[in-house]
Amino acid sequence: MNLPYPAIIVEHLLYSFYSRREKILYVEVRRLSKAYGFSWALKDINLELHAGECVALLGPNGAGKTTLLKLLCGLLQPTTGEIHIDGAKLRQGPARLEPTIGFLSPNDHLYDKLTAQENLRLFLALYNREKEHGELETALAAAGLADWSREYVASLSSGMRCRLSIAKWLLLEPKLLLVDEPYGVLDGSGVDFLEAYLKNARDRGGVVVMATHHVARVAAFCSRAVILRRGRMIFDEAKRAPWESFHRAVGEFLPRGETWPS
Amino acid sequence: MAFLKQTAWLLWKDLLLELRRRESLLAMFFFGTLLLFIFHFALDVQPDKAADMAPGLLWLALVFCGTLGLMQLFQAERENRCLEALLLSPIDRAAIFLSKVLFNLTLMVLLEIVVFPLFWVLFNLTLWERLPWVFLYGLLGTVGFCVLGTLFSALTLSARGREILLPLLLLPLMIPVILATIRGMEIILRAGDFQESLPWLHLLIGFDVIFLTAGILVFEWVVES
Numbered sequence: 001m002n003l004p005y006p007a008i009i010v011e012h013l014l015y016s017f018y019s020r021r022e023k024i025l026y027v028e029v030r031r032l033s034k035a036y037g038f039s040w041a042l043k044d045i046n047l048e049l050h051a052g053e054c055v056a057l058l059g060p061n062g063a064g065k066t067t068l069l070k071l072l073c074g075l076l077q078p079t080t081g082e083i084h085i086d087g088a089k090l091r092q093g094p095a096r097l098e099p100t101i102g103f104l105s106p107n108d109h110l111y112d113k114l115t116a117q118e119n120l121r122l123f124l125a126l127y128n129r130e131k132e133h134g135e136l137e138t139a140l141a142a143a144g145l146a147d148w149s150r151e152y153v154a155s156l157s158s159g160m161r162c163r164l165s166i167a168k169w170l171l172l173e174p175k176l177l178l179v180d181e182p183y184g185v186l187d188g189s190g191v192d193f194l195e196a197y198l199k200n201a202r203d204r205g206g207v208v209v210m211a212t213h214h215v216a217r218v219a220a221f222c223s224r225a226v227i228l229r230r231g232r233m234i235f236d237e238a239k240r241a242p243w244e245s246f247h248r249a250v251g252e253f254l255p256r257g258e259t260w261p262s
Numbered sequence: 263m264a265f266l267k268q269t270a271w272l273l274w275k276d277l278l279l280e281l282r283r284r285e286s287l288l289a290m291f292f293f294g295t296l297l298l299f300i301f302h303f304a305l306d307v308q309p310d311k312a313a314d315m316a317p318g319l320l321w322l323a324l325v326f327c328g329t330l331g332l333m334q335l336f337q338a339e340r341e342n343r344c345l346e347a348l349l350l351s352p353i354d355r356a357a358i359f360l361s362k363v364l365f366n367l368t369l370m371v372l373l374e375i376v377v378f379p380l381f382w383v384l385f386n387l388t389l390w391e392r393l394p395w396v397f398l399y400g401l402l403g404t405v406g407f408c409v410l411g412t413l414f415s416a417l418t419l420s421a422r423g424r425e426i427l428l429p430l431l432l433l434p435l436m437i438p439v440i441l442a443t444i445r446g447m448e449i450i451l452r453a454g455d456f457q458e459s460l461p462w463l464h465l466l467i468g469f470d471v472i473f474l475t476a477g478i479l480v481f482e483w484v485v486e487s
Binding site for chain 1 (some may be wrong): 264268271272274278279282283336338340342343344346347348349350351352353368486487
């Protein structure tokens with residue numbers, strides 16, 4: 001339904017007011033567990049994510065970060081537990097057909113033998129978000145890929161693929177964006193582009209969950225940190241200053257000699 | 263409408279990728295014509311026996327070539343984990359299934375356009391007026407093969423040793439469709455009597471409809487598990 005312009009302004013103001021006053025619950029995870037064979041990759045995860053939150057998902061290798069991301073977007077089925085997105089149980093009913101969840105995996109989810117532009121056109125069509133040619137070019141230019149829009153993805157470097165993935169989600173505008181270790185492949189301007197996009201998504205009331213090992217970077221950027229270890233959630237706190245508890249919790253899986261800048 | 267649009271986009275993507283990669287179709291053409299030549303020179307089929315033997319040999323070649331195509335059917339989705347990207351998108355899973363069936367069918371029909379006339383010439387089948395009927399049986403048999411093949415190709419997608427597993431699982435279930443196609447073709451070639459071959463035609467149509475419906479219904483479960 002198209003609202004008249006003043007109504008949109010009022011709706012926006014009310015949303016901004018209430019989202020600041022009381023957090024709007026967007027994702028609810030209850031007693032979530034996932035087993036691969038006889039070993040638990042995740043055990044008893046309870047989590048509430050609110051509109052406008054940017055959550056850093058941290059933990060050593062094998063902690064279950066990617067598994068949690070894949071469960072949140074429905075690519076994996078939980079062994080036990082439930083996930084509710086915007087009030088609807090994930091993978092049941094029409095909610096699963098809503099284009100609300102994005103999964104940014106830096107080197108994946110793009111067809112090698114399609115050009116950058118063709119990849120965008122395909123996914124926009126599948127998400128029923130077809131855009132004008134100019135909008136695609138603008139998104140590609142914002143990602144720094146204006147000169148590579150007609151190149152096959154196979155010929156792009158991993159950093160450029162990551163930029164293309166960001167451009168894809170920039171155009172698709174998901175409400176919940178899950179990001180799996182983006183920093184490793186991006187150069188300085190790529191990181192700026194990513195963080196500007198994530199900040200914009202968060203400010204629009206979206207939820208961002210970012211799994212990474214770049215602790216200092218996300219500690220500065222995110223509003224909350226969740227730490228997993230061996231499939232269990234050992235830390236979940238909103239950012240504050242000073243944040244000594246986070247410093248202690250994260251210290252054990254930082255490289256030797258590296259400290260988190262307070 | 264959205265379902266058809268999504269199916270069309272996915273089919274466009276598969277055809278474009280095949281045009282650029284040229285992996286499946288070239289291998290199928292080469293293998294198909296090679297097998298027909300081998301059968302022709304090795305078996306030395308007499309003209310009076312051609313109607314009895316030719317359909318079986320033709321379908322042997324088509325099934326082998328089709329299986330080669332099925333092995334590659336989800337290759338683009340395996341690379342860069344693109345299947346995840348499709349499953350993440352808000353599309354009906356049946357659209358993925360239908361687009362893959364149509365893509366596979368396109369490859370097989372292109373193959374048959376080359377192989378059928380070649381087979382006609384090599385086996386001295388002079389009754390050209392019967393070619394459309396034979397082609398009709400070939401098309402219905404191909405639809406059955408593509409529907410079931412796509413389903414099993416998806417089923418074995420993440421299985422170890424899928425190259426061995428796929429034909430092992432697929433071929434026993436393909437027996438009704440292969441048998442009906444071969445018997446129908448044989449009757450057409452031998453007697454030229456379309457009425458006599460009708461029971462086989464009905465069986466083929468029934469098989470195609472049942473497995474297409476079943477495929478659309480179960481594909482979601484197959485591809486997501």
